[in-house]
Amino acid sequence: MSAGLHPWLRAPLQQALATRHAHALLVHGAQDRGPLDFSIALAQAWLCETPRHEREHGLACGRCGGCHLVLERSHPDLRLLVPESLREAAGLPADESGEGSSKTRKPSREIKVDAVRAALEFVGLTPSRAPLKVLLIHPAEEMNAVAANALLKTLEEPPGPMRFVLGCGAPQALLPTIRSRCQMLALPRPPREPALAWLQAQGLQDAAIVLDACGGEPLRALEQAREGRDAEAWRRFPAQVMQGDSAALAGWPLPVLVEALQRLCEDRLRQALGLAPQSFPLLEAPRGALPVDRLIAALTETAAWLRARARHADHPWSAPLAVEALVQRTRAALAARPQPA
Numbered sequence: 001m002s003a004g005l006h007p008w009l010r011a012p013l014q015q016a017l018a019t020r021h022a023h024a025l026l027v028h029g030a031q032d033r034g035p036l037d038f039s040i041a042l043a044q045a046w047l048c049e050t051p052r053h054e055r056e057h058g059l060a061c062g063r064c065g066g067c068h069l070v071l072e073r074s075h076p077d078l079r080l081l082v083p084e085s086l087r088e089a090a091g092l093p094a095d096e097s098g099e100g101s102s103k104t105r106k107p108s109r110e111i112k113v114d115a116v117r118a119a120l121e122f123v124g125l126t127p128s129r130a131p132l133k134v135l136l137i138h139p140a141e142e143m144n145a146v147a148a149n150a151l152l153k154t155l156e157e158p159p160g161p162m163r164f165v166l167g168c169g170a171p172q173a174l175l176p177t178i179r180s181r182c183q184m185l186a187l188p189r190p191p192r193e194p195a196l197a198w199l200q201a202q203g204l205q206d207a208a209i210v211l212d213a214c215g216g217e218p219l220r221a222l223e224q225a226r227e228g229r230d231a232e233a234w235r236r237f238p239a240q241v242m243q244g245d246s247a248a249l250a251g252w253p254l255p256v257l258v259e260a261l262q263r264l265c266e267d268r269l270r271q272a273l274g275l276a277p278q279s280f281p282l283l284e285a286p287r288g289a290l291p292v293d294r295l296i297a298a299l300t301e302t303a304a305w306l307r308a309r310a311r312h313a314d315h316p317w318s319a320p321l322a323v324e325a326l327v328q329r330t331r332a333a334l335a336a337r338p339q340p341a
């Protein structure tokens with residue numbers, strides 16, 4: 001399976017296999033870094049049936065019976081516990097219950113207590129094929145408090161040879177009692193060179209421009225480019241904001257726009273502090289000196305305002321009005337002008 005793993009996850013995976021031996025691991029990192037793929041690859045390596053010394057760096061062989069069952073998601077000693085909304089991404093059939101859940105209903109993003117209880121029954125069984133069992137829960141922060149509490153005791157004292165992998169985007173959103181029972185494993189930001197090479201191999205033009213604009217996260221960069229926000233779009237973006245051209249940005253999904261505006265503010269702050277911009281290297285320095293104190297105050301305040309908007313950015317609030325407000329507010333801050341009313 002390691003063949004399907006993104007190249008930048010290979011080194012962290014080898015390292016984790018060599019050094020992380022706790023029975024409960026908390027793998028955390030932004031969704032874009034692939035914590036789910038990483039956790040599955042980890043589970044596969046533990047369940048691989050080829051003797052360890054015959055495998056490259058302890059990674060799964062990808063050929064044995066155990067590996068095949070993991071790849072087919074039918075290994076009897078592996079349970080993937082994900083919300084409905086992520087079943088497909090996890091390689092699971094869309095509908096677990098077989099009740100033919102209605103297509104009109106949005107798949108749930110929560111991990112419900114019933115699902116946790118069912119997984120705990122799995123934990124109680126003796127391993128049927130491998131020397132141990134693996135329960136993978138992702139994203140762990142989507143367990144509500146009841147579900148998380150149901151897990152606690154078993155997480156502390158599993159009944160048999162057992163490994164838990166909790167994938168997580170935001171560890172601070174987890175109950176401290178869950179966090180404290182796990183060994184933490186942070187997925188690093190993908191190093192720039194392999195990320196660029198990978199994007200170029202996907203056929204992306206001017207990959208560096210898109211990668212920078214997307215915070216150095218290659219999966220996000222590729223997704224953005226495929227949705228039309230390619231290098232050209234990102235080159236134009238700072239000027240569009242500076243000119244208040246919200247019509248040009250009208251089609252952007254709000255979460256993407258909010259994040260891009262945040263990055264633009266950060267870059268202007270960097271300029272004000274005499275540093276090079278990071279996300280938008282072509283960002284022009286403002287003509288004439290801006291009052292640095294006022295600029296910093298305006299940008300800091302606007303950054304906080306954007307963060308608050310980001311929390312609601314996937315709600316269907318009136319999009320054209322929202323884009324207009326976001327762009328105008330950011331534009332004023334970037335030029336250290338008074339905020340629009």
Ligand SMILES: [Zn+2]
Nearest residue numbers: 048061064067
């Ligand atoms: Zn194998």
